[in-house]
Amino acid sequence: MSEHLFQSFRGVQDALRNTDLEQSMYTAGAIIMDDVLLTLHGAEHHRRRTASFKVFGRGYFRYYERDVFPATLSRTLEPFLAQGGADLIDCGYRVTLNLTADFAGIDRPEQSPAETAALLHCVKRFSEAATLFHSKRDHAEVIAAAGAALEEFDARFLAPSKARREAALARFAAGEIPEDELPRDVLTVLLRSYAELELSPEILRREIAFYMQAGAHSTANSTVHAMHHILDWCEAHPGSRAQLLEDRLLLQRFVHESLRLHPASPVARRRAGCPTQIGTQTAVDAGDDVIADIHAANRESAVFGADAGEFNPYRSIPAGVWPFGLTFGFGMHACMGRDLDGGVVPRADTRADDHQYGIVMLFVESLLRHGARRDPANPPLPDTSTQRPNWGRYPVLLDPR
Ligand code: HEM
Secondary structure: OOEEEEOOHHHHHHHHHOOOEEEOOOOOOHHHHOOOHHHOOHHHHHHHHHHHHOOOOHHHHHHHHHHHHHHHHHHHHHHHHHHOEEEHHHHHHHHHHHHHHHHHOOOOOOOOHHHHHHHHHHHHHHHHHHOHHHEOOOHHHHHHHHHHHHHHHHHHHHHHHHHHHHHHHHHHHOOOOOHHHOOOOHHHHHHHOOOOOOOOHHHHHHHHHHHHHHHHHHHHHHHHHHHHHHHHHHHHOOOHHHHHHHOHHHHHHHHHHHHHHOOOOOEEEEEEOOOEEEOOOEEEOOOOEEEEEHHHHOOOHHHHOOOOOOOOOOOOOOOOOOOOOOOOOOHHHOOOOHHHHHOOOOOOOOOHHHOOOOHHHHHHHHHHHOOOEEOOOOOOEEOOOEOOOOEEEOEEEOOOO
8 A cells, every 4th residue: 555645735636626535534533533524435425515514604604703703702701801811722712612512503501611611621522532643642541531521522412402403393394483493503404314314323423523623623723823923923013913903804814824824634634445546647546545735735835935834924825726725625525614714715806894704813803902912921832742733822911801
């Protein structure tokens, strides 16, 4: 069996668009990732993705960004503002946890700090198991902790959320409520097509656990990376904080530049299910491994310029290339949350007052508005438990209310 590494922008696109290649990075994390959307292939993947897509429409993202998220964000930030500071990792997870719970379909009836802490505990264990491929921790320990967290999650969060949705679906089937009164989330969509999608209670549980961690983990890390670059930039360019707070399209551009430099996973891995060809050059045998190096592709100087490895939000981006590069993936497994988190890429005629900016930009904007700055007595530290280049601790000071 051979390994084929693709590091150019075009090569990574060719690899990720090839439908003969199957997802192969998540076998170690099977306790969460077995048979979930990201690891399915072919017709089964297509059916589940098409069903789930009903939740991920642009119109709904827009509504969510304008009407739901601001209240969630301000409620979640409140205790951090009261104490005059936050660890951005912890705060990021708390904010994004609510976001993914809304999309996955997990109710939080108490809305209490204890309830958030319990959900957070479970979702962190799910993330650790899902990203086991890059983990430096003892694998058996991570898997055991994720197994216990799944049980806790099921009993406290999933089972009641499921019961509420099944009751709503029964009322809808009996003609007692119209379709638009059904909850709009992945859990409802999957329960509605349960037989057709050949689901089981175990698959449903893993699918919802996967959504919970996929959204929260990557959104929280992306926010912290963006804050790091923006705080550096503001230190080096006096006056730019005020400028960024006045120009929302510019701030979104800064966030996209950070997303380009920090894909959620530096590589995507696939295995060939049958002999195939990638691009015009590479013949791949059944069982060969294919590594799509998104990190390298996003820094290719032929695409992003001679300073492609630097944070430069003013760089020019070639037509047909997203400013965040391939950070949200490409092809059949491309991220369903891309427009939700990254917003829409502005066009020449985009109006700042009528634009979808994405959750990461809104979160960063709010932190900057509240005066977020690094704490000189408490420097940020990298996350040493994973090979992924993330922050483990990122303390900031915030202006008191
Ligand atoms: C900045 C934040 C995010 C980043 C960088 C990101 C990145 C990615 C990437 C690279 C993939 C494809 C992985 C592969 O090809 O192997 C992916 C898939 C996915 N993402 Fe995201 N993601 C983010 C946020 C979200 C959010 C907020 C949600 C949901 C609320 C989400 C839901 C998904 C789903 C469901 C898939 C699987 C799609 C499929 O396999 O068909 N993501 N994401």
